[in-house]
Amino acid sequence: MLVSDLFAQLGLQQTNPGACSIRWIETSGPVIDSLTPDTGSVLGSVRQATRGDYERVVAESSHVFPRWQMTPAPKRGEIIRQIGEELRAAKSWLGALVTMEMGKILAEGEGEVQEMIDIADFAVGLSRQLYGKTMHSERPGHRMYEHWHPLGPVGVITAFNFPVAVWAWNALVAAVCGNTVIWKPSPQTPLTALAVQHLVNRVMTRHGFDGVFSLVIGSNEEIGEAMIHDRRLPLLSFTGSTEVGRHVAQGVAARLGKSLLELGGNNGLIVMDDADLELALRATVFGAIGTAGQRCTSTRRLFLQQGIAAEFIENLRRIYGQIRIGNPMEPETLMGPLASEAAVARMLNALDEIRAQGGTVLRGGNHLGGAFAEPTLVLAPPGLPAVQKELFAPVLFVTEFETLAQVLAWHNDVPQGLSSAIFTRNLTTAEIFLSHVGSDCGIANVNLGTSGAEIGGAFGGEKDTGGGREAGSDSWQAYMRRQTTTINWSGALPLAQGIHFL
Ligand code: UN1
Numbered sequence: 278m279l280v281s282d283l284f285a286q287l288g289l290q291q292t293n294p295g296a297c298s299i300r301w302i303e304t305s306g307p308v309i310d311s312l313t314p315d316t317g318s319v320l321g322s323v324r325q326a327t328r329g330d331y332e333r334v335v336a337e338s339s340h341v342f343p344r345w346q347m348t349p350a351p352k353r354g355e356i357i358r359q360i361g362e363e364l365r366a367a368k369s370w371l372g373a374l375v376t377m378e379m380g381k382i383l384a385e386g387e388g389e390v391q392e393m394i395d396i397a398d399f400a401v402g403l404s405r406q407l408y409g410k411t412m413h414s415e416r417p418g419h420r421m422y423e424h425w426h427p428l429g430p431v432g433v434i435t436a437f438n439f440p441v442a443v444w445a446w447n448a449l450v451a452a453v454c455g456n457t458v459i460w461k462p463s464p465q466t467p468l469t470a471l472a473v474q475h476l477v478n479r480v481m482t483r484h485g486f487d488g489v490f491s492l493v494i495g496s497n498e499e500i501g502e503a504m505i506h507d508r509r510l511p512l513l514s515f516t517g518s519t520e521v522g523r524h525v526a527q528g529v530a531a532r533l534g535k536s537l538l539e540l541g542g543n544n545g546l547i548v549m550d551d552a553d554l555e556l557a558l559r560a561t562v563f564g565a566i567g568t569a570g571q572r573c574t575s576t577r578r579l580f581l582q583q584g585i586a587a588e589f590i591e592n593l594r595r596i597y598g599q600i601r602i603g604n605p606m607e608p609e610t611l612m613g614p615l616a617s618e619a620a621v622a623r624m625l626n627a628l629d630e631i632r633a634q635g636g637t638v639l640r641g642g643n644h645l646g647g648a649f650a651e652p653t654l655v656l657a658p659p660g661l662p663a664v665q666k667e668l669f670a671p672v673l674f675v676t677e678f679e680t681l682a683q684v685l686a687w688h689n690d691v692p693q694g695l696s697s698a699i700f701t702r703n704l705t706t707a708e709i710f711l712s713h714v715g716s717d718c719g720i721a722n723v724n725l726g727t728s729g730a731e732i733g734g735a736f737g738g739e740k741d742t743g744g745g746r747e748a749g750s751d752s753w754q755a756y757m758r759r760q761t762t763t764i765n766w767s768g769a770l771p772l773a774q775g776i777h778f779l
Contacts, residue, residue: 280320280377286370288475289321289468295494296326297474298337299487304330306495311468314380314614314648315604323467326495331503334491338430338457339509341488346427346455348486353453354404356484360449361397363476364390371441371472373606378466379440380614380648381568382605393445395732396748400453403753407454418767425757427455428535432510434501434525436517437616438571438669440466441473443539446732446748447514451756452489459491459510461501465616467494497521508532512756515539516573519667519693519741526743537755538743539736541667542573542695544718544727545688547710549681550584552700553724558589560698560726561673562596566652567728569615570671573742574696574720574728578657578664579675580684586677590654593675594640597652602645614648615670621650624670631655631663631672639675665691681706689717695738696720696727719746 284290296302306325313320326334345353364371372387381389409423433447440462448458462470474492481487493500504513505528514537515525522540529536546564548557564576581589605613615621621644628642641653650671657664657674664674678684688697697716700723701707707723709715719738720730730736735746746752772778 283370283374283377284321287367287374287472289471292322292324293468293471295323295467296330296334296492297478298334298491299341302326302330302333306330309464309467311378311466312617313377314616315377315606317618317647320377321468323471323494325464326493326500328499328503331493331495331500334459334493335430335507335509337488338459338491341486342427342429342457345452345457345486345489348455350404350407350453350455353455354401356480356486357397357404357449357453358401359480359483360477361394361401363480364394364397367476368394371469371476374472375440375469376605376613378468379437380605380616382610382613383608385568386605389439389442392442392732393449396442396445396449399732399749400449403450404453407753407757409759414763415773416765416767416771418765418769420764420766421762423759423761425454425754425759428511428756428758429456430459430510431456431756432459432461432504432507432513434461434504434513434515434517435463437463437465438568438573439516440469443516443747444470444473446736447537448490450748450753454753454756456756457489457491459493459504461493461495461504464494464496470494502528505529506532508534511535512537514745514747519743522743535755537745537747539573539745539747540741540743541693542575542738542742543577543665543667543691543693544574544696544698545578545580546576546697546727547580547684547688547699548582548585548589549699549701549703549706550582551702551706552585553702554585554589554592556724557700558592558596560700561593562600564698564726564728565673566600566612566671569612570652571616571669572728574730576698576727577668577672577674578688578691579673580678580688581675582684583677583679590639590675593654597640597654600652602649602651612652612671615650616648618648620670621648624650624668624672627663627668627670628653628655628672631657631661634661634663636661636663636674659687667693681709685710685715692741693738694718694740695742696722696730698722698725698727700724
């Protein structure tokens with residue numbers, strides 16, 4: 278596939294303006310190159326937005342908001358449906374661009390666009406729901422109910438590893454709720470963001486709603502900081518590391534804004550002696566190696582019960598030896614590059630530290646040139662300090678255990694709490710894992726892996742993962758404000774709590 282064809286399909290140029298609201302803004306900011314992690318070559322360039330451009334985008338987004346929020350939700354849903362149609366038509370092109378710019382294999386690049394389509398469909402359904410409750414008043418002739426209203430311009434900061442799907446989770450749900458959306462993508466993946474903005478513009482221009490979805494590509498220091506402290510953004514959604522998320526949460530809280538956080542994961546998968554080992558093996562490999570271990574849901578810790586541990590490790594070693602690593606655009610490839618050579622250097626340094634702490638590399642651990650590295654299995658004795666950190670790389674810590682009580686304690690003994698899984702055929706074991714004394718994570722699965730969640734559920738995690746919930750279920754409530762109303766049709770004025778006054 279020629280990059281020039283791809284660019285033409287998606288509305289991209291060799292050098293692109295990095296900000297768009299009601300229209301594309303010809304900016305004077307510094308140029309950044311987008312590099313393909315596969316070869317390190319330049320795919321295209323973007324002129325980053327300046328602080329002045331950001332001001333203009335927020336002003337335009339705020340200006341469009343009243344008209345958008347007055348548009349009935351089902352009408353907004355119809356517009357989102359058309360965005361879903363554009364995404365369906367662009368699935369293979371946009372998926373290929375995700376692969377080129379981010380490095381995940383083609384099946385996963387297209388899968389990411391499918392995730393956008395799924396959330397678009399979900400948002401269309403939501404547009405006829407967004408339900409509030411009614412309550413029984415304690416006073417005669419009174420009615421109580423709650424109603425959900427949009428917030429205003431919502432900021433969305435996304436990470437390099439899911440350069441488009443996480444925007445869609447946030448933006449399409451936020452927009453159906455009546456908000457306008459200002460997106461700051463990762464500076465590592467600006468072209469996919471530009472492509473999405475072009476696709477969305479086609480629909481929004483047709484309906485006279487330019488400016489509902491805006492894009493600002495710029496540095497964390499300049500644009501990210503501005504968003505954190507901007508009182509015009511009542512909600513800031515942030516996906517990224519726990520360290521940066523903590524900074525975002527503190528900044529937003531200082532202005533009493535709302536933040537929605539999807540931070541680090543450190544996801545454990547437990548295999549019991551009675552498990553279907555074939556399923557457990559496949560789920561482990563996809564969870565640990567998929568997206569080169571760079572999902573927040575990637576499987577990072579594998580707990581094997583003693584009876585099956587030796588055989589399971591042998592099988593894992595064998596499969597790790599057969600994984601095709603290489604150009605992510607080739608259909609047979611199962612693992613592409615990491616995000617950059619710097620990411621590989623971080624992985625290799627971490628492996629040195631792991632060895633020094635008493636971990637044993639069972640397989641892998643080598644640099645394969647450029648941004649490529651071998652997927653790596655590490656035998657981790659219980660309590661290995663390195664296991665506490667989220668290492669955003671294809672490194673899987675393997676630990677043997679004896680009892681369910683022991684493994685649950687080890688499983689929960691990390692700062693993060695995103696996703697978790699157990700493989701067992703025993704109903705009681707599964708129920709204990711899912712109970713309040715089991716997994717402490719936002720996501721807990723039985724007989725499937727830690728990654729690859731569907732959009733229909735609420736996605737997010739506890740503890741250092743930040744507590745946010747996005748995508749399905751009732752996550753839409755994060756993008757709205759709740760108003761509680763009591764209407765008195767009694768003709769009298771009884772007070773609550775039986776108080777008599779005047
Ligand atoms: C992320 O890694 O930031 O559950 C999101 C999954 C995907 C989303 C991951 N649906 O693995």
